[in-house]
Amino acid sequence: xxxxxxxxxxxxxxxxxxxxxxxxxxxxxxxxxxxxxxxxxxxxxxxxxxxxxxxxxxxxxxxxxxxxxxxxxxxxxxxxxxxxxxxxxxxxxxxxxxxxxxxxxxxxxxxxxxxxxxxxxxxxxxxxxxxxxxxxxxxxxxxxxxxxxxxxxxxxxxxxxxxxxxxxxxxxxxxxxxxxxxxxxxxxxxxxxxxxxxxxxxxxxxxxxxxxxxxxxxxxxxxxxxxxxxxxxxxxxxxxxxxxxxxxxxxxxxxxxxxxxxxxxxxxxxxxxxxxxxxxxxxxxxxxxxxxxxxxxxxxxxxxxxxxxxxxxxxxxxxxxxxxxxxxxxxxxxxxxxxxxxxxxxxxxxxxxxxxxxxxxxxxxx
Amino acid sequence: xxxxxxxxxxxxxxxxxxxxxxxxxxxxxxxxxxxxxxxxxxxxxxxxxxxxxxxxxxxxxxxxxxxxxxxxxxxxxxxxxxxxxxxxxxxxxxxxxxxxxxxxxxxxxxxxxxxxxxxxxxxxxxxxxxxxxxxxxxxxxxxxxxxxxxxxxxxxxxxxxxxxxxxxxxxxxxxxxxxxxxxxxxxxxxxxxxxxxxxxxxxxxxxxxxxxxxxxxxxxxxxxxxxxxxxxxxxxxxxxxxxxxxxxxxxxxxxxxxxxxxxxxxxxxxxxxxxxxxxxxxxxxxxxxxxxxxxxxxxxxxxxxxxxxxxxxxxxxxxxxxxxxxxxxxxxxxxxxxxxxxxxxxxxxxxxxxxxxxxxxxxxxxxxxxxxxxxxxxxxxxxxxxxxxxxxxxxxxxxxxxxxxxxxxxxxxxxxxxxxxxxx
Ligand code: HEM
Ligand code: HEM
Ligand code: SF4
Ligand code: SF4
Ligand code: SF4
Ligand code: SF4
Numbered sequence: 001x002x003x004x005x006x007x008x009x010x011x012x013x014x015x016x017x018x019x020x021x022x023x024x025x026x027x028x029x030x031x032x033x034x035x036x037x038x039x040x041x042x043x044x045x046x047x048x049x050x051x052x053x054x055x056x057x058x059x060x061x062x063x064x065x066x067x068x069x070x071x072x073x074x075x076x077x078x079x080x081x082x083x084x085x086x087x088x089x090x091x092x093x094x095x096x097x098x099x100x101x102x103x104x105x106x107x108x109x110x111x112x113x114x115x116x117x118x119x120x121x122x123x124x125x126x127x128x129x130x131x132x133x134x135x136x137x138x139x140x141x142x143x144x145x146x147x148x149x150x151x152x153x154x155x156x157x158x159x160x161x162x163x164x165x166x167x168x169x170x171x172x173x174x175x176x177x178x179x180x181x182x183x184x185x186x187x188x189x190x191x192x193x194x195x196x197x198x199x200x201x202x203x204x205x206x207x208x209x210x211x212x213x214x215x216x217x218x219x220x221x222x223x224x225x226x227x228x229x230x231x232x233x234x235x236x237x238x239x240x241x242x243x244x245x246x247x248x249x250x251x252x253x254x255x256x257x258x259x260x261x262x263x264x265x266x267x268x269x270x271x272x273x274x275x276x277x278x279x280x281x282x283x284x285x286x287x288x289x290x291x292x293x294x295x296x297x298x299x300x301x302x303x304x305x306x307x308x309x310x311x312x313x314x315x316x317x318x319x320x321x322x323x324x325x326x327x328x329x330x331x332x333x334x335x336x337x338x339x340x341x342x343x344x345x346x347x348x349x350x351x352x353x354x355x356x357x358x359x360x361x362x363x364x365x366x
Numbered sequence: 367x368x369x370x371x372x373x374x375x376x377x378x379x380x381x382x383x384x385x386x387x388x389x390x391x392x393x394x395x396x397x398x399x400x401x402x403x404x405x406x407x408x409x410x411x412x413x414x415x416x417x418x419x420x421x422x423x424x425x426x427x428x429x430x431x432x433x434x435x436x437x438x439x440x441x442x443x444x445x446x447x448x449x450x451x452x453x454x455x456x457x458x459x460x461x462x463x464x465x466x467x468x469x470x471x472x473x474x475x476x477x478x479x480x481x482x483x484x485x486x487x488x489x490x491x492x493x494x495x496x497x498x499x500x501x502x503x504x505x506x507x508x509x510x511x512x513x514x515x516x517x518x519x520x521x522x523x524x525x526x527x528x529x530x531x532x533x534x535x536x537x538x539x540x541x542x543x544x545x546x547x548x549x550x551x552x553x554x555x556x557x558x559x560x561x562x563x564x565x566x567x568x569x570x571x572x573x574x575x576x577x578x579x580x581x582x583x584x585x586x587x588x589x590x591x592x593x594x595x596x597x598x599x600x601x602x603x604x605x606x607x608x609x610x611x612x613x614x615x616x617x618x619x620x621x622x623x624x625x626x627x628x629x630x631x632x633x634x635x636x637x638x639x640x641x642x643x644x645x646x647x648x649x650x651x652x653x654x655x656x657x658x659x660x661x662x663x664x665x666x667x668x669x670x671x672x673x674x675x676x677x678x679x680x681x682x683x684x685x686x687x688x689x690x691x692x693x694x695x696x697x698x699x700x701x702x703x704x705x706x707x708x709x710x711x712x713x714x715x716x717x718x719x720x721x722x723x724x725x726x727x728x729x730x731x732x733x734x735x736x737x738x739x740x741x742x743x744x745x746x747x748x749x750x751x752x753x754x755x756x757x758x759x760x761x762x763x764x765x766x767x768x769x770x771x772x773x774x775x776x777x778x779x780x781x782x783x784x785x786x787x788x789x790x
Pocket of ligand 2: 136140141142143182183252422435455487489490492494519527569586686688
């Protein structure tokens with residue numbers, strides 16, 4: 001029964017949920033579900049998992065832009081059909097994984113992937129920079145201070161050798177969020193790229209009362225910077241600009257308070273976060289660079305600053321040490337010294353619980 | 367073929383070795399005016415260094431409050447084909463396995479009714495279909511449900527699409543059936559997923575082990591992380607093979623060259639609890655001291671495995687900075703068995719939601735509410751006893767809130783009797 005626009009309730013299916021997970025498992029995954037014994041990375045991007053049944057599955061992981069066209073997905077399908085019995089999967093970090101159940105099928109798969117220009121770079125395993133998780137940016141969101149896909153492309157072009165190799169002391173997770181909402185939850189990444197606004201909202205007094213619920217706007221501000229105010233005949237708001245920390249919450253509640261500004265907006269870089277529990281507990285990323293201007297289309301300062309941090313880490317850290325573990329070993333004073341990043345007043349926290357981040361010991365390095 | 371708008375800045379992003387989203391969009395733009403205008407609009411954003419999408423706009427499919435995000439461009443005069451460019455979130459199958467058959471059908475639907483652009487996947491986990499018009503929403507929804515057996519995910523103040531790691535499908539470390547747990551939660555709470563009823567968003571994520579490959583601890587209001595209570599399984603012969611250089615440490619994460627593992631330096635000294643000993647022949651683990659961080663298992667995957675008394679640690683409250691600052695999840699239930707039909711877990715979830723819905727303010731995430739009212743209030747609401755595993759350290763400030771019920775005689779006092787003992 002095709003869709004009938006004049007009767008949308010006809011044959012309507014709702015709340016059916018996603019397809020059951022095992023519907024799309026390749027047969028060798030179904031047969032060995034929960035029976036995996038160990039894995040090895042044969043070369044960057046190529047994994048073997050061995051089952052208690054003796055079965056082996058070979059995985060080739062390739063990077064992808066997160067924004068994909070149906071043309072590229074169809075090409076992924078062609079590869080899956082040709083080599084993998086029509087099965088494929090994506091990882092949390094937007095990599096694509098092709099799996100085969102026989103070592104003999106591996107080389108033809110890899111050769112095929114390599115023959116398709118640079119659409120399917122192999123890598124992202126082990127001590128590498130794997131794919132960057134990121135948000136929407138100027139392609140699709142209303143609050144961004146920066147683009148997302150474009151910056152990620154520029155960064156990955158420059159760090160490409162670290163995607164397809166195991167040259168780093170440990171894995172390095174880079175993430176990007178285009179505003180403080182952090183749809184990508186980048187706040188626990190080895191290196192995080194964050195879009196920041198730096199000018200308080202414009203108040204469009206003649207629009208506020210028409211498009212916004214003033215009490216909600218006032219309640220939305222974490223620093224209580226917003227107050228109601230009558231401006232001429234308009235019911236509007238007033239913002240104590242010195243209290244604004246440019247979070248954009250008020251704009252989320254009220255489109256008549258835009259923040260974006262081509263000159264004021266830009267990028268902050270954060271370092272040293274992680275989510276795994278291995279060795280040391282999960283950690284938040286901390287501020288490394290408070291502000292870099294937007295530099296489309298190739299964002300050179302951001303790219304070079306990230307590269308400098310990454311390479312300083314790569315040459316200085318011990319095996320298994322994540323960026324945050326390395327920084328804690330050498331100390332923040334050495335981090336700024338070694339990376340050549342200027343330490344500024346923005347690095348000293350002045351928000352709630354700031355005191356927890358101030359030094360309360362005479363133990364530090366000269 | 368020449369496209370409608372010149373894009374000199376975006377063209378720069380076609381250079382370099384990483385796959386270019388610009389090149390990818392361009393090939394669709396050759397047949398889709400929506401993509402042509404999207405490129406033009408994006409180029410304008412690159413010039414202005416400001417985005418060009420309008421704020422919000424409520425659209426959706428009938429009967430659902432979530433799953434579609436309205437999007438309108440602020441220069442429809444210049445880019446009429448992206449005047450409307452709504453997003454649909456499609457609930458991904460757990461751990462993101464697909465057949466080419468289902469993907470091709472999805473592509474066909476999206477070719478016909480939308481821009482042909484997607485995110486595989488959004489940061490919460492859904493397949494994101496990027497860019498369509500209001501009149502196409504119902505036909506897409508109809509075709510998704512009828513032809514693919516797929517449904518929309520969540521957006522707005524509701525449960526968001528749950529997500530899990532690859533788990534038992536292809537990872538030897540998984541202590542949980544993450545797929546089954548995610549599927550169970552998603553199916554059981556379809557109403558919460560599709561119809562906003564909460565103060566704000568609510569996310570579940572499940573990782574099979576403490577490596578936490580879906581970053582549950584940083585991203586989920588309720589993080590389900592696999593763990594074990596008994597001993598790490600050791601194959602001593604394989605340990606010796608790592609030390610002898612026959613096996614490649616860390617599963618080849620640092621290259622596949624054969625080398626002898628310096629077990630003292632690379633494993634024992636890096637064990638955070640120093641609970642391991644190597645006598646040159648056998649590895650001893652004092653399991654009662656182990657905090658199951660996974661380091662030794664990661665380094666010697668063929669010799670060490672998680673134990674067999676497996677379950678989950680349930681942690682709550684993670685979120686990104688908005689509004690009150692970023693939070694990681696905190697331990698609420700140190701160990702839960704997590705076996706189907708997951709009744710213990712459902713009962714926990716429902717108590718948690720009741721408390722949050724009753725006490726949460728508009729746009730207050732669970733983690734913020736726990737901060738505001740205190741972990742004790744939350745524990746009471748979910749009927750969980752306090753446990754030292756919930757804290758890093760007992761408090762070091764003396765300002766304790768007592769309940770009158772905990773103090774003999776309560777808070778009712780006789781002022782007169784007091785003054786008889788103490789003259790004013
Ligand atoms: C060599 C062994 C390893 C393999 C085969 C492996 C496999 C994977 C896979 C398949 C993913 C994507 C998961 C998904 O899409 O569901 C992933 C992500 C991840 N892995 Fe591993 N992993 C390994 C070692 C580790 C180790 C040792 C750690 C931590 C110390 C770790 C931490 C993570 C994290 C945090 C993510 C998620 C990243 C994110 O999305 O932010 N992995 N890993
Ligand atoms: C209208 C503009 C917005 C757009 C286009 C947008 C887009 C997205 C998308 C595509 C995702 C991934 C969804 C998925 O995979 O299911 C996401 C997740 C998320 N969004 Fe947004 N979002 C917007 C507004 C917001 C706002 C206002 C907030 C916070 C106040 C926010 C916070 C988040 C967070 C924290 C995540 C999840 C990250 C995680 O996986 O933990 N977003 N958003
Ligand atoms: S991080 Fe901010 S700007 Fe980026 S997609 Fe999310 S809400 Fe939009
Ligand atoms: S941007 Fe944030 S801090 Fe500034 S006024 Fe708006 S809500 Fe308040
Ligand atoms: S979280 Fe653990 S079980 Fe899940 S994929 Fe990662 S390493 Fe494997
Ligand atoms: S899992 Fe971690 S804490 Fe436990 S023995 Fe291994 S390294 Fe030590």
